[in-house]
Amino acid sequence: MTVDALTDVAGLRVGHATRIGDGWLTGTTVVLAPEGGAVAAVDVRGGGPGTKETDALDPRNVVRGVEAVVLTGGSAYGLDAASGVMAWLEEQRRGVRVGPDAGHVVPVVPAACVFDLGRGGDFRARPDAATGRAAVEAAAASEPGAAVREGCVGAGTGAVIGFLKGGVGTASTVLGSGITVAALVVANAAGYSVDPETGLLYGELFEGRRVGYPADDVHRAAQRRLAEVAAQSPLPPLNTTLAVVATDAALSKAQAQKVAGTAHDGIARAVRPVHLLTDGDTVFALSTGTRRLAEEDPLALNEILEAGADLVTRAIVRAVRAAGSVTGNENGNGKGGCWPSYEELYGRRR
Amino acid sequence: MTVDALTDVAGLRVGHATRIGDGWLTGTTVVLAPEGGAVAAVDVRGGGPGTKETDALDPRNVVRGVEAVVLTGGSAYGLDAASGVMAWLEEQRRGVRVGPDAGHVVPVVPAACVFDLGRGGDFRARPDAATGRAAVEAAAASEPGAAVREGCVGAGTGAVIGFLKGGVGTASTVLGSGITVAALVVANAAGYSVDPETGLLYGELFEGRRVGYPADDVHRAAQRRLAEVAAQSPLPPLNTTLAVVATDAALSKAQAQKVAGTAHDGIARAVRPVHLLTDGDTVFALSTGTRRLAEEDPLALNEILEAGADLVTRAIVRAVRAAGSVTGNENGNGKGGCWPSYEELYGRRR
Numbered sequence: 088m089t090v091d092a093l094t095d096v097a098g099l100r101v102g103h104a105t106r107i108g109d110g111w112l113t114g115t116t117v118v119l120a121p122e123g124g125a126v127a128a129v130d131v132r133g134g135g136p137g138t139k140e141t142d143a144l145d146p147r148n149v150v151r152g153v154e155a156v157v158l159t160g161g162s163a164y165g166l167d168a169a170s171g172v173m174a175w176l177e178e179q180r181r182g183v184r185v186g187p188d189a190g191h192v193v194p195v196v197p198a199a200c201v202f203d204l205g206r207g208g209d210f211r212a213r214p215d216a217a218t219g220r221a222a223v224e225a226a227a228a229s230e231p232g233a234a235v236r237e238g239c240v241g242a243g244t245g246a247v248i249g250f251l252k253g254g255v256g257t258a259s260t261v262l263g264s265g266i267t268v269a270a271l272v273v274a275n276a277a278g279y280s281v282d283p284e285t286g287l288l289y290g291e292l293f294e295g296r297r298v299g300y301p302a303d304d305v306h307r308a309a310q311r312r313l314a315e316v317a318a319q320s321p322l323p324p325l326n327t328t329l330a331v332v333a334t335d336a337a338l339s340k341a342q343a344q345k346v347a348g349t350a351h352d353g354i355a356r357a358v359r360p361v362h363l364l365t366d367g368d369t370v371f372a373l374s375t376g377t378r379r380l381a382e383e384d385p386l387a388l389n390e391i392l393e394a395g396a397d398l399v400t401r402a403i404v405r406a407v408r409a410a411g412s413v414t415g416n417e418n419g420n421g422k423g424g425c426w427p428s429y430e431e432l433y434g435r436r437r
Numbered sequence: 438m439t440v441d442a443l444t445d446v447a448g449l450r451v452g453h454a455t456r457i458g459d460g461w462l463t464g465t466t467v468v469l470a471p472e473g474g475a476v477a478a479v480d481v482r483g484g485g486p487g488t489k490e491t492d493a494l495d496p497r498n499v500v501r502g503v504e505a506v507v508l509t510g511g512s513a514y515g516l517d518a519a520s521g522v523m524a525w526l527e528e529q530r531r532g533v534r535v536g537p538d539a540g541h542v543v544p545v546v547p548a549a550c551v552f553d554l555g556r557g558g559d560f561r562a563r564p565d566a567a568t569g570r571a572a573v574e575a576a577a578a579s580e581p582g583a584a585v586r587e588g589c590v591g592a593g594t595g596a597v598i599g600f601l602k603g604g605v606g607t608a609s610t611v612l613g614s615g616i617t618v619a620a621l622v623v624a625n626a627a628g629y630s631v632d633p634e635t636g637l638l639y640g641e642l643f644e645g646r647r648v649g650y651p652a653d654d655v656h657r658a659a660q661r662r663l664a665e666v667a668a669q670s671p672l673p674p675l676n677t678t679l680a681v682v683a684t685d686a687a688l689s690k691a692q693a694q695k696v697a698g699t700a701h702d703g704i705a706r707a708v709r710p711v712h713l714l715t716d717g718d719t720v721f722a723l724s725t726g727t728r729r730l731a732e733e734d735p736l737a738l739n740e741i742l743e744a745g746a747d748l749v750t751r752a753i754v755r756a757v758r759a760a761g762s763v764t765g766n767e768n769g770n771g772k773g774g775c776w777p778s779y780e781e782l783y784g785r786r787r
Binding site: 132134282283284285289292293295296297298300345348349351352353355356359360361362363364365385386388389392393396397 | 482484632633634635639642643645646647648650695698699701702703705706709710711712713714715735736738739742743746747
């Protein structure tokens with residue numbers, strides 16, 4: 088049974104830590120690899136990235152696997168969340184063995200952040216090591232193949248995308264070859280996930296069916312509301328879309344990096360414009376390696392590349408549709424800002 | 438007056454050399470910079486690229502400007518076309534001065550190729566230095582700001598995209614700041630430019646208006662025809678989309694590389710899947726530097742990034758719509774293959 092989530096890749100767990108209220112509107116999401124780690128790679132395409140431990144993933148470098156990937160709010164400050172994940176992994180004796188004792192390990196925990204500073208009202212309320220620990224503990228406590236919460240949770244708690252509320256989304260598929268591919272995103276972008284002229288979610292244009300456009304009056308009302316939000320926004324639209332694309336196929340680091348690269352196409356189809364200087368768009372790829380790719384076919388990777396991009400598009404649609412409106416009450420002090428959700432403005436999916 | 442083409446960037450000229458018949462269905466397109474060259478960069482995102490002189494464009498490396506960019510058919514063999522362009526430039530004494538004589542120059546001429554081998558029936562009929570010379574001479578002979586031929590010309594002569602005929606397309610815009618941005622593409626991809634479920638050109642989904650879908654019977658007939666073409670295709674769908682994005686804004690090489698990178702988003706929106714191992718997708722960026730970017734605004738580049746991606750999408754739509762069907766008669770021997778055009782199958786734009 089699958090749950091249309093990153094956890095459909097056997098062995099991967101996802102945990103969220105969510106901080107809302109009293110000035111907070113942020114959080115951290117951890118993707119926990121199976122013990123022994125997963126092959127990992129990264130492709131950073133945004134012009135304003137905030138990352139940690141990404142150079143270790145270069146296919147030329149020594150590290151083969153990672154124990155976890157951290158996606159976090161809090162901009163570059165929030166990368167501290169990875170320290171809490173490292174501490175937990177050290178306690179579990181998980182990581183690269185570097186000394187005579189089984190506890191002498193250094194876990195490799197790549198991390199990337201989204202900008203959400205001040206959205207809960209307090210510029211200094213941002214994820215730290217304790218937030219990261221809470222997220223990885225939540226992941227470790229989850230059942231194998233558990234469903235993954237979407238919307239305003241974890242690293243998507245404070246996410247905003249084109250003045251609409253953003254969030255976390257996830258999706259998976261099983262290819263004809265039996266290989267599972269899945270994606271999890273944090274949708275938080277300076278660009279738009281919605282066509283400003285029609286009100287349609289860009290990502291829904293790629294679902295292989297004729298699209299149904301929102302009614303004119305609904306769209307006009309939504310545009311008025313978004314213009315008000317934009318006018319009242321106390322902060323410039325700094326952002327970043329993050330994604331993790333995972334598969335159970337056995338990939339080299341270099342192949343995984345290609346998967347991370349083409350997954351950015353999935354962001355481009357769902358967010359426009361994207362990869363600007365105001366976005367730090369970053370995609371991680373993970374391979375648990377339990378299924379062999381057809382070695383006799385040099386193009387066997389193509390179906391994973393294609394699926395990864397498509398799943399990222401679908402996960403962004405799910406993130407935006409799963410997000411709930413933030414009215415300012417959540418902030419305790421109402422100073423952070425208000426962002427309507429897509430479904431508040433345009434209604435549920437038809 | 439603008440012509441909605443790459444030549445709207447003042448000083449840039451475009452020339453095509455087209456070889457059709459007697460086994461040929463290929464060609465070369467040259468973008469000729471103003472004397473003294475243009476700042477240039479490249480971003481290669483496809484998994485099967487064929488390029489020349491691209492390492493010189495790395496922002497860390499010494500070369501500042503290029504005299505011309507060559508896009509060519511003929512796969513890696515066709516890169517020889519660049520040699521003919523270099524020879525012509527040497528005669529003009531254009532290039533990096535490397536000796537006491539004004540004729541002691543080495544012109545930097547980056548090149549990238551598309552796969553079209555055998556499409557005219559003769560696997561060995563491919564662009565060479567003479568083809569490159571013909572294209573650069575055509576460019577040099579053209580008037581400033583001349584319109585650019587689109588469709589099955591130059592490097593797009595043998596282009597195929599998802600079993601439809603591909604080709605050359607171009608588009609331009611003038612931003613509110615007065616900066617001109619333009620793109621020229623050679624659309625030749627393993628993926629589809631048309632949604633197989635609806636018959637709509639993917640790129641037309643991003644025109645900021647409600648789309649009109651082809652009639653069901655038209656789409657079904659088109660799908661039957663494309664299935665026949667796919668069944669008869671003597672060759673695997675090796676391909677590559679190439680683009681040149683240009684602006685009159687003064688960019689550093691690093692800024693130009695960012696422009697080349699985000700322009701790939703424009704390919705992703707118009708072609709799906711893309712950036713596979715079977716595509717060598719490559720984007721060059723050129724800056725003629727006659728307009729200053731607002732230096733006090735670190736984000737001034739964003740509007741060029743956004744426009745570049747959008748223009749690439751539009752240029753791909755124009756390439757596919759401008760292409761004419763290839764019936765096999767053009768080949769002299771009919772052995773290469775037949776590819777219907779989008780407009781033959783779906784009709785002209787409404």
